Amino acid sequence: MIEKMARVEIIGLKKHLSRLIPLLHTSGYLQIDDIREMPDVMLQQFSPTAQMKEDREEVDLLIANINGLIESFSLNQKGQIETEPETKNEEDSVYSIKENVADITAQVQYINMRKKTLQDELISHSKYIEILKIISPFIPESSKDSGNATIRALVHSSQTRTMALLANQLKLLTHGKFEMITAKVGDETNAIIGIFPLELVSQVEGFMKNEKVGQLVLPEEYAYLSTEEALQHIEKKVELNHEELKKNDESMSRLAKKWLPSLKLWQLICKDKVDEIEVYLKIGETDFTFTIFGWVPSDDIQMLEIILKKEFSEEISLNVIGVPKELKSLIPVKLKNLEIVEPFEHFVKMRATPNYSDIDPSVLVAIFMPIFFGMMAGDVGYGIVMLLIAFLINKKVKEGLLSDIVKFLRLGAIWTIVFGILFGEYFGNLGEKLGIPPLWMSRSEPDSIFPLITMAIAVGVSHILLGLLIGSWNAFIHKNNNHLLERVGMFVGLVGLLFLVGSLTNYLPDAFRIIGWAVLAIGLIALAVSLGKSGVFLGPIEFVGLIGSILSYLRIAALGLASVFLAKVANDIGGMIPSVVAGLLISVLIHALNIVMGILSPTIQSLRLQYVEFFQRFYTGGQSPYEPFKKRVSKKLKI
Numbered sequence: 001m002i003e004k005m006a007r008v009e010i011i012g013l014k015k016h017l018s019r020l021i022p023l024l025h026t027s028g029y030l031q032i033d034d035i036r037e038m039p040d041v042m043l044q045q046f047s048p049t050a051q052m053k054e055d056r057e058e059v060d061l062l063i064a065n066i067n068g069l070i071e072s073f074s075l076n077q078k079g080q081i082e083t084e085p086e087t088k089n090e091e092d093s094v095y096s097i098k099e100n101v102a103d104i105t106a107q108v109q110y111i112n113m114r115k116k117t118l119q120d121e122l123i124s125h126s127k128y129i130e131i132l133k134i135i136s137p138f139i140p141e142s143s144k145d146s147g148n149a150t151i152r153a154l155v156h157s158s159q160t161r162t163m164a165l166l167a168n169q170l171k172l173l174t175h176g177k178f179e180m181i182t183a184k185v186g187d188e189t190n191a192i193i194g195i196f197p198l199e200l201v202s203q204v205e206g207f208m209k210n211e212k213v214g215q216l217v218l219p220e221e222y223a224y225l226s227t228e229e230a231l232q233h234i235e236k237k238v239e240l241n242h243e244e245l246k247k248n249d250e251s252m253s254r255l256a257k258k259w260l261p262s263l264k265l266w267q268l269i270c271k272d273k274v275d276e277i278e279v280y281l282k283i284g285e286t287d288f289t290f291t292i293f294g295w296v297p298s299d300d301i302q303m304l305e306i307i308l309k310k311e312f313s314e315e316i317s318l319n320v321i322g323v324p325k326e327l328k329s330l331i332p333v334k335l336k337n338l339e340i341v342e343p344f345e346h347f348v349k350m351r352a353t354p355n356y357s358d359i360d361p362s363v364l365v366a367i368f369m370p371i372f373f374g375m376m377a378g379d380v381g382y383g384i385v386m387l388l389i390a391f392l393i394n395k396k397v398k399e400g401l402l403s404d405i406v407k408f409l410r411l412g413a414i415w416t417i418v419f420g421i422l423f424g425e426y427f428g429n430l431g432e433k434l435g436i437p438p439l440w441m442s443r444s445e446p447d448s449i450f451p452l453i454t455m456a457i458a459v460g461v462s463h464i465l466l467g468l469l470i471g472s473w474n475a476f477i478h479k480n481n482n483h484l485l486e487r488v489g490m491f492v493g494l495v496g497l498l499f500l501v502g503s504l505t506n507y508l509p510d511a512f513r514i515i516g517w518a519v520l521a522i523g524l525i526a527l528a529v530s531l532g533k534s535g536v537f538l539g540p541i542e543f544v545g546l547i548g549s550i551l552s553y554l555r556i557a558a559l560g561l562a563s564v565f566l567a568k569v570a571n572d573i574g575g576m577i578p579s580v581v582a583g584l585l586i587s588v589l590i591h592a593l594n595i596v597m598g599i600l601s602p603t604i605q606s607l608r609l610q611y612v613e614f615f616q617r618f619y620t621g622g623q624s625p626y627e628p629f630k631k632r633v634s635k636k637l638k639i
Contacts (some may be wrong), residue, residue: 028630043284352621374415383416428567460553467617493523
């Protein structure tokens with residue numbers, strides 16, 4: 001049902017605001033109106049102080065840092081179960097959060113910088129390994145002499161001859177002590193290796209520099225090692241880098257596991273802080289006082305008064321004020337239903353939030369939607385499997401839309417079992433083979449087609465008549481004569497049509513035929529009048545559309561028949577295959593497919609019948625939901 005709301009104003013001295021705002025935020029009873037959007041209030045908007053603006057910038061920056069850490073840690077926590085927050089202090093100050101975030105950020109930055117360094121080393125070292133492995137077999141024994149040095153260069157194939165000339169000059173320079181080897185590294189690249197006495201290093205390097213020959217320079221720690229020694233050391237370094245990278249990832253994963261839950265908590269605390277800063281812009285002020293306007297559920301006003309009186313005594317005034325006509329459409333809507341109905345509130349809100357002065361259709365949806373589901377699925381075996389599925393999912397999912405769907409599935413499964421008993425269906429026609437008779441009718445029998453169609457139409461007529469009754473009552477309450485006449489005209493016309501059909505099929509005496517025509521005519525006339533000048537043409541069209549809506553309920557029978565015959569096919573095919581194991585496997589697969597379809601299709605179609613056929617008769621919705629000024633992370637107030 002829709003809770004009664006009261007419009008209130010809170011008035012006090014501005015010096016109390018810094019204590020009042022957090023108190024209202026923690027209590028979570030008041031939805032605060034923005035004074036800039038209120039046509040009946042002439043007050044100056046509160047002007048935030050410079051400190052408030054600085055606080056807002058600081059918190060925004062902190063949230064951005066937290067978001068970055070959460071994004072980074074979430075990648076490392078993929079598929080892992082999160083632990084409890086390192087700290088559960090819901091009153092953490094922005095300062096303490098800032099210190100913790102800075103410390104975590106420093107650790108993450110160090111890990112990431114080290115990771116980048118190791119990755120860069122791996123990339124460069126892999127290139128050295130590739131080249132050194134190619135040239136290593138060509139290195140002469142003389143390179144291993146402790147008195148010799150080695151110089152390496154990579155040159156284009158077209159420069160090989162030039163290098164040979166340079167080698168001759170180097171031999172002259174070193175008095176014949178320079179030895180050069182050439183090895184092909186790539187399609188167009190050659191490696192040049194030169195061996196010469198150590199005392200000639202400066203001369204050779206100077207000559208190479210003057211001739212603009214680019215040397216293959218190894219990292220400093222390997223520069224004066226032989227090719228084989230350099231290769232061994234670099235390969236070892238690569239191995240160590242991989243090990244360190246693995247430990248680096250493990251460190252990040254441990255850090256994520258430790259701090260990710262706390263970061264998500266701090267994120268909410270910081271967002272709460274932003275809400276408290278932003279709410280000042282919704283408040284009206286004079287030189288010394290403030291005024292807050294908003295909405296509170298009537299049942300909660302006394303509790304809010306107690307909280308304010310305990311904290312401020314008589315220094316803060318809470319008053320219930322009238323609701324002007326221009327604000328009637330802005331009254332927020334809060335739904336309050338039994339726990340079994342609450343999941344269906346979300347189905348209603350998916351269509352639209354109810355209007356404040358209308359009825360809450362959540363209870364009606366909670367009644368009809370599972371029943372329609374059960375009428376379509378209608379199998380004891382399938383219902384039991386659906387109950388098990390709902391139970392297993394419910395253990396994993398505790399809230400949100402999926403949780404509401406699971407709760408609906410649980411009720412739908414119960415009705416599936418009920419109608420399965422009525423139809424005598426136990427995994428299709430297995431009940432029939434086991435000698436379990438239906439309590440009402442067997443949908444698999446040809447003679448049941450007409451009763452099924454009759455049942456579906458009867459359900460549609462009853463459902464739509466109820467919708468028209470509710471629509472008539474809503475129109476009466478809102479004093480909307482045209483809508484009242486339209487709904488009453490449809491209702492009366494439909495009743496007249498029922499009398500007429502009943503008499504023509506001999507379910508009612510012949511006297512009802514004349515009554516039926518008369519009542520149908522009265523309904524059509526009322527419907528035509530409600531539609532104005534074009535009602536003569538539009539009235540009958542609207543009434544035909546109403547009949548089409550009733551025929552739409554035939555999907556209840558159609559989906560039920562499709563399900564039972566697919567189940568029968570599964571059983572028959574299973575019995576036809578010689579191999580018992582293969583037959584059982586195929587039968588189970590078809591039944592599994594049928595169960596999946598039996599969950600999806602009845603859910604969609606039963607919801608469609610509520611939205612399109614039922615709600616169309618009385619429900620508009622579109623009002624704003626009640627959104628109190630409430631902390632995302634809250635503690636209980638001591639009263």
